[in-house]
Amino acid sequence: MRDLTEKTISEQTIYEGKVIDLKVKEVRLPDGKIGKREVLNHPGAVAIVACTKENKLVVVRQFRKALERTIVEIPAGKLEKGEEPLDSAKRELEEETGYTCEKITKISAFYTTPGFSNQIVHVYFTNELSKGTQQTDSDEFVDVMEITIDEALRMIETGEIIDAKTIYAVQYLQLNKG
Structure with a gap:
């Protein structure tokens, strides 16, 4: 070769x-x-596939300026300097949704656009959630939702869910929890 x-x-x-x-x-x-x-x-990012006891996927609804529209996605965020992905995943989950978790497992990691970026997203799964208080950044406005897999699939069809990490999360749940 x-x-x-x-x-x-x-x-x-x-x-x-x-x-x-x-x-x-x-x-x-x-x-x-x-x-x-x-x-x-890019410093890298984390994304969290978080499921409630009722087997609902925790997602956030937020405006994305690059797309000029509001979309639904799984909780995610960038790594802070020197931060381990696992710590970042727990922090982002709590900041964006108010949920905390004791047990969280890494599923995988993937590069979002390797043709021009080195951004890597570390993806985690948890289904052991405790409700806390949402603590978004001062410039971050998100609505928290809990949706079923069927609702998520409809949102993919209607274009409310259009980002790769969230579509990946839905497919992961279909393959591993269904």
């Missing part, structure tokens, strides 16, 4: 933000030619 590695020759930071950085990298392609790659660096 061919070596498909693209070796970085130089890189320039175009933007450094609160959440992401954008770099343009000049690379040597496998055939020896030179190419450019725009790479978005």
Whole structure:
């Protein structure tokens, strides 16, 4: 098999933000030619597939500026600097939904858009929830909902659920809990 590695020759930071950085990298392609790659660096994120005792999926409804619309998704958030994904998952679950959990299990991790970003999402599952108090960030406005798998499937059909991590969560539950 061919070596498909693209070796970085130089890189320039175009933007450094609160959440992401954008770099343009000049690379040597496998055939020896030179190419450019725009790479978005992200600290990583967590997502939580949380189910109640009644076997309902806990989701949040929030406006997403990048999409210019409100969507329904599983609780999720970015890793803070130096934070372990497990700790982040527990923190995000409580902040966004008010739920806490003693037991939480990592399901998997996946890259969201490897063509231009290194963002990885660590996905966790819990069905041992205790109700607490929602503590969203000052610029975060979310409604908490509890939905059945059938309701989630309808929301996928109607376009209320359109993000990959939430569709992944619904499929996970169908395969493992159904």
